[in-house]
Amino acid sequence: MKTSLEITLSELKKFLNEEQISVNLTVRELHSKDESYHEVSLPDIVVFPKETDEVSQILKTANNLHIPVVPFGRGSSLEGHVIPYDNGITIDFSLMDKILEIRENDLLVKVQPGVTRTQLNKELKKYGLFFSVDPGADATLGGMAATNASGTTTVKYGVMRDQVRDLEVVLADGTVIHTGSLAAKSASGYHLNGLFVGSEGTLGCFTELTLRVYGIPEFTMAARAVFPTVQNAVEAVTSILQAGIPIARVELVDEESIRQVNRFSETNYAERPTLFLEFDGNEAGLKQDIEFTKEIMEDHGCEEIQFETDNTARTKLWDARHNLAYAYIHGNVGKKMMVTDVCVPISELADAVVFARKELNSLDLIGGLTGHVGDGNFHAIIMIDMNDAEEVARADSFNEKIVHYAIDRNGTCTGEHGVGIGKQKYQALEHGAALQVMEKIKIALDPNNILNPQKIVKIESIGE
Amino acid sequence: MKTSLEITLSELKKFLNEEQISVNLTVRELHSKDESYHEVSLPDIVVFPKETDEVSQILKTANNLHIPVVPFGRGSSLEGHVIPYDNGITIDFSLMDKILEIRENDLLVKVQPGVTRTQLNKELKKYGLFFSVDPGADATLGGMAATNASGTTTVKYGVMRDQVRDLEVVLADGTVIHTGSLAAKSASGYHLNGLFVGSEGTLGCFTELTLRVYGIPEFTMAARAVFPTVQNAVEAVTSILQAGIPIARVELVDEESIRQVNRFSETNYAERPTLFLEFDGNEAGLKQDIEFTKEIMEDHGCEEIQFETDNTARTKLWDARHNLAYAYIHGNVGKKMMVTDVCVPISELADAVVFARKELNSLDLIGGLTGHVGDGNFHAIIMIDMNDAEEVARADSFNEKIVHYAIDRNGTCTGEHGVGIGKQKYQALEHGAALQVMEKIKIALDPNNILNPQKIVKIESIGE
Structure with a gap:
C-alpha cells in the first residue's frame, strides 16, 4: 500500500516537473527554519511552482488530501512564520520572481511574489521611482505582504498594507481570486486586500501583487540629535509630528546601544539617547522644516545636532543606527x-x-x-x-x-x-x-x- | 396571539425607555430613505440607543427573533445603504454623539458614531488639529466609517479606512469586540479594522471609533488652472503626482459644468476644462512646489492659472467647484x-x-x-x-x-x-x-x- 507521502508525490507529479519537487533533506532543512530562534521542523516536500495555475493545482491536491501547506519566500521572517510544524508541503516561490509590469503613470507595479524589494528598487530607479517599505532584510514582496512588513520609512509612507492595491490569491481549494483593482480607491465590497495582507499564509497564497510606488524625492536630508533622556527625545518627535513636519524616518537608539556601537566601530559618539532622522521633499521646504525641527529639538533639551545632505555624509551619519545589530553580534x-x-x-x-x-x-x-x-x-x-x-x-x-x-x-x-x-x-x-x-x-x-x-x-x- | 411586532416591542421595552423606541409614522418615514433616488421602504421600529450595552441588547434581541437591523447615522448615503428593504428595526445613533477623548500627543480622537465631522472639526480646532475626510455632506463619523467615505482631500490624506485606528463593534449576536488598538501600526492578527470599515452595517454596528487626526498645516494655497482639453488637465496632474509634489486637493470640472456655474452665479470663468487645486505645507516649500507646478501645467498647455493664499480669496476661487451641484439643481x-x-x-x-x-x-x-x-x-x-x-x-x-x-x-x-x-x-x-x-x-x-x-x-x- 502507498504511504500518504507517496500518494501526494504521485499527485504532484501529474502537473509539476521532476525538478519542481524535492524531498532532498538539504532542501527540506533550508525550509525548516526562518531567522528566528524558534524550533525547526521539516516539511515533507518542497515544491517550486512557476505559475499561478500550478499553485492552484498544488492547493487543490493538498486540500483533497488534507496536507498542510506553507508558502515560503526567503525565510527572513522573525517569528517562525514559515516553519512547517505540521510538516506537509512547503511552496517555495523563488521561481516566481518576475516584475510583470511597471505602470509609470499610475505609480503602480505588478510583480510575482518571489521578487525581492532590492530587485524591485533596482528596476524602479530607471524610472525615477522607488518602493517605500524597508524592513531591513531583503525579503520577497510576497513575504512582506503576507506579514504586513514595515520599517523605518513607515512614519511617512505607511506599512505594506498601505501599498497593496491588488493581490492575486490562490485559496485553500485552489480557487484564484483578486482582492482589489487598479483604482486608487474603492468603496466596493469588503476590503479583502486588507484582510489578506498580514494573514501570514493562513488564508491563501499570493501569486501576483500590484503595489504602489513613489517618485524619488528631489532632496533628502539626514540628522543625528543627542538628548539627555529618552523622554526628551520622544517628546521632541511628538512635537515635530504635531507640527505636521513630514519626517521620512526617525529612529531612537538608547545610550547602551551607542556605547556598543562605539566599541565595535571605534567611533566616539556621545553615549546618550540619540535620534537618527531623515527628511525628504523639495529643497526650500526642507530647509524651512529643518529650522523649525532644530528649534523644537532645542526646546526639548537637545544637546548636539548634526545635519547632512550629501549622500556619503548621510550614510556615514546613519552608520551608528545601521551597525547596531552587527555591533551586538560582534561584541x-x-x-x-x-x-x-x-x-x-x-x-x-x-x-x-x-x-x-x-x-x-x-x-x-x-x-x-x-x-x-x-x-x-x-x-x-x-x-x-x-x-x-x-x-x-x-x-x-x-x-x-x-x-x-x-x-x-x-x-x-x-x-x-x-x-x-x-x-x-x-x-x-x-x-x-x-x-x-x-x-x-x-x-x-x-x-x-x-x-x-x-x-x-x-x-x-x-x-x- | 401577539404579532411579531408586538413581541419585538415588548422585548425592546425590557431595556429601553419609552422615548428610545418609536413606531410613529413620521419617524419611520424619516428612516425610510437616504439622499439617493432609490425606492423608499419603512422600518417597523426605530430605536435610539444611548450606550453600547443597549446596542448589544438590541442586536441580541433581533438575532433571537430573526428581525433585520439597519444602523442609521444622518441618512446622507447615496446608494440606498440605510433603506430597510426587509423592514425590521432601524438603529438611529443620533443620541450617541459624544466626543469621548482627544489624545493630542497620539494625534487620535475617540468618538461615538453619531458625532458629525463638522462637530468634530469644531472641537479639534481648539487644539490646532483637524480631521481630514471630507465627503461634502455633514455625515456622522459612524456612517462615514460604515461606507469608507472619502472626498476631495483623499489624494493627500487617504480614505476613511486610513483614519480608523480602532472600532468598537457590536456583532450580530450582541458580542462587543474591538477591531484594532491605539498603536500606530500592528502586525497582530487579521486586519479587522479594514474589514469592518466599508462593511455598510452588514457585519456589525459601530459604537465607538478611534480616528487619526492631523496638525492644521501652516500654510495653504489654492489654484485654478484652465486647460484646452480634459486630457491636458489630467496629464498635468499625473506629472505633478509623479514629481512627488504633495497636492492636498485636485478637482476637475468639465467645460459644460463651468458653463452651468457661469449661468447660475453670473460669473465669467473661461468655459474650458478647469482644475481646482489646493496645496498645504510650509511656506517656503509650497512656494517652490508651486513654481514647479506652474511649469508642469504650462508644459501641458495650461491657458490660465490663478493662485490665492488669502483665506477669502481661496474660498472665492473654489466657489465654482463648490457651487457646481447647486448650479445644476437651480438650473x-x-x-x-x-x-x-x-x-x-x-x-x-x-x-x-x-x-x-x-x-x-x-x-x-x-x-x-x-x-x-x-x-x-x-x-x-x-x-x-x-x-x-x-x-x-x-x-x-x-x-x-x-x-x-x-x-x-x-x-x-x-x-x-x-x-x-x-x-x-x-x-x-x-x-x-x-x-x-x-x-x-x-x-x-x-x-x-x-x-x-x-x-x-x-x-x-x-x-x-
Whole structure:
C-alpha cells in the first residue's frame, strides 16, 4: 500500500516537473527554519511552482488530501512564520520572481511574489521611482505582504498594507481570486486586500501583487540629535509630528546601544539617547522644516545636532543606527540575537522604553533598545546563549513582560514582525472576543485548516 | 396571539425607555430613505440607543427573533445603504454623539458614531488639529466609517479606512469586540479594522471609533488652472503626482459644468476644462512646489492659472467647484440629481471622462462631469425628471455603461459612494470569485442575515 507521502508525490507529479519537487533533506532543512530562534521542523516536500495555475493545482491536491501547506519566500521572517510544524508541503516561490509590469503613470507595479524589494528598487530607479517599505532584510514582496512588513520609512509612507492595491490569491481549494483593482480607491465590497495582507499564509497564497510606488524625492536630508533622556527625545518627535513636519524616518537608539556601537566601530559618539532622522521633499521646504525641527529639538533639551545632505555624509551619519545589530553580534560571539517587537501609543513610548531598560538591567540581560519613534514601535535586541536555559528563560520572561506592558496600554504584541508561532499565545489577550471573529473567518475560508496551520489562529488539527 | 411586532416591542421595552423606541409614522418615514433616488421602504421600529450595552441588547434581541437591523447615522448615503428593504428595526445613533477623548500627543480622537465631522472639526480646532475626510455632506463619523467615505482631500490624506485606528463593534449576536488598538501600526492578527470599515452595517454596528487626526498645516494655497482639453488637465496632474509634489486637493470640472456655474452665479470663468487645486505645507516649500507646478501645467498647455493664499480669496476661487451641484439643481427646477461614481486607474481617467461626455450627449442627458483627479474617481451629475420613465431609463443606461467601462479597465463601480442597493448588481462583475469569499465572511459573522440584508452581498433571506 502507498504511504500518504507517496500518494501526494504521485499527485504532484501529474502537473509539476521532476525538478519542481524535492524531498532532498538539504532542501527540506533550508525550509525548516526562518531567522528566528524558534524550533525547526521539516516539511515533507518542497515544491517550486512557476505559475499561478500550478499553485492552484498544488492547493487543490493538498486540500483533497488534507496536507498542510506553507508558502515560503526567503525565510527572513522573525517569528517562525514559515516553519512547517505540521510538516506537509512547503511552496517555495523563488521561481516566481518576475516584475510583470511597471505602470509609470499610475505609480503602480505588478510583480510575482518571489521578487525581492532590492530587485524591485533596482528596476524602479530607471524610472525615477522607488518602493517605500524597508524592513531591513531583503525579503520577497510576497513575504512582506503576507506579514504586513514595515520599517523605518513607515512614519511617512505607511506599512505594506498601505501599498497593496491588488493581490492575486490562490485559496485553500485552489480557487484564484483578486482582492482589489487598479483604482486608487474603492468603496466596493469588503476590503479583502486588507484582510489578506498580514494573514501570514493562513488564508491563501499570493501569486501576483500590484503595489504602489513613489517618485524619488528631489532632496533628502539626514540628522543625528543627542538628548539627555529618552523622554526628551520622544517628546521632541511628538512635537515635530504635531507640527505636521513630514519626517521620512526617525529612529531612537538608547545610550547602551551607542556605547556598543562605539566599541565595535571605534567611533566616539556621545553615549546618550540619540535620534537618527531623515527628511525628504523639495529643497526650500526642507530647509524651512529643518529650522523649525532644530528649534523644537532645542526646546526639548537637545544637546548636539548634526545635519547632512550629501549622500556619503548621510550614510556615514546613519552608520551608528545601521551597525547596531552587527555591533551586538560582534561584541557577543557565541550568543544568539532575540528581538522583541511591541508597539504602544506614542504618548506611552518614552515610559515603555524606560521600563524596558529597567527590566533588561534587573534581569541581567545584555541588550539595546531601538525604536521607530514615529510609530511607537520599539525593539529590544537581546544577546542570549541558547545553551544557557536559565538565560533563555530570562529573555523569554522579558519578552512576556514587554508584551503585557504594551497590551495593558492598548498597544500591540507585534508592531511589524508578525504573529507566526511566537506571538500566537498573546492573540487572545490582545484581541479578546475579536479572536473568535478571526477564527470564524479562517474556518470559513480554509475549512480543512491546511494553510499554514497553528499560525495566527489555532484551529482544531486536521482530520485524516 | 401577539404579532411579531408586538413581541419585538415588548422585548425592546425590557431595556429601553419609552422615548428610545418609536413606531410613529413620521419617524419611520424619516428612516425610510437616504439622499439617493432609490425606492423608499419603512422600518417597523426605530430605536435610539444611548450606550453600547443597549446596542448589544438590541442586536441580541433581533438575532433571537430573526428581525433585520439597519444602523442609521444622518441618512446622507447615496446608494440606498440605510433603506430597510426587509423592514425590521432601524438603529438611529443620533443620541450617541459624544466626543469621548482627544489624545493630542497620539494625534487620535475617540468618538461615538453619531458625532458629525463638522462637530468634530469644531472641537479639534481648539487644539490646532483637524480631521481630514471630507465627503461634502455633514455625515456622522459612524456612517462615514460604515461606507469608507472619502472626498476631495483623499489624494493627500487617504480614505476613511486610513483614519480608523480602532472600532468598537457590536456583532450580530450582541458580542462587543474591538477591531484594532491605539498603536500606530500592528502586525497582530487579521486586519479587522479594514474589514469592518466599508462593511455598510452588514457585519456589525459601530459604537465607538478611534480616528487619526492631523496638525492644521501652516500654510495653504489654492489654484485654478484652465486647460484646452480634459486630457491636458489630467496629464498635468499625473506629472505633478509623479514629481512627488504633495497636492492636498485636485478637482476637475468639465467645460459644460463651468458653463452651468457661469449661468447660475453670473460669473465669467473661461468655459474650458478647469482644475481646482489646493496645496498645504510650509511656506517656503509650497512656494517652490508651486513654481514647479506652474511649469508642469504650462508644459501641458495650461491657458490660465490663478493662485490665492488669502483665506477669502481661496474660498472665492473654489466657489465654482463648490457651487457646481447647486448650479445644476437651480438650473433644472423639478428635476432630481443622480450622481454616478466610478474610479479608474489614473492612466485611464482622461479617456473615461471623454467617453462619459460623449455618452451623456448621445443619450441627450443634462449633466456635468467632475472628478477627484488624483484618485481617478469621477462623477457625472445628471439632472433627471423622475416622472419621465424614459429619461430615467436613459440615465440608468448611462450609469450602467460607465460602470462597465470602469470595470473593463480594472477600475471599480464605486470610488466613494459605496454599494448599498444601487451597486449590488455589479458586485459579481467586479469581484468575480472574490464575491464568494465576501459571502462566506458574511455568513460566518451573521448567520441569520439580520444585519442590513440585501446590501453588498445577497444572502438567502431570513427564515422565520
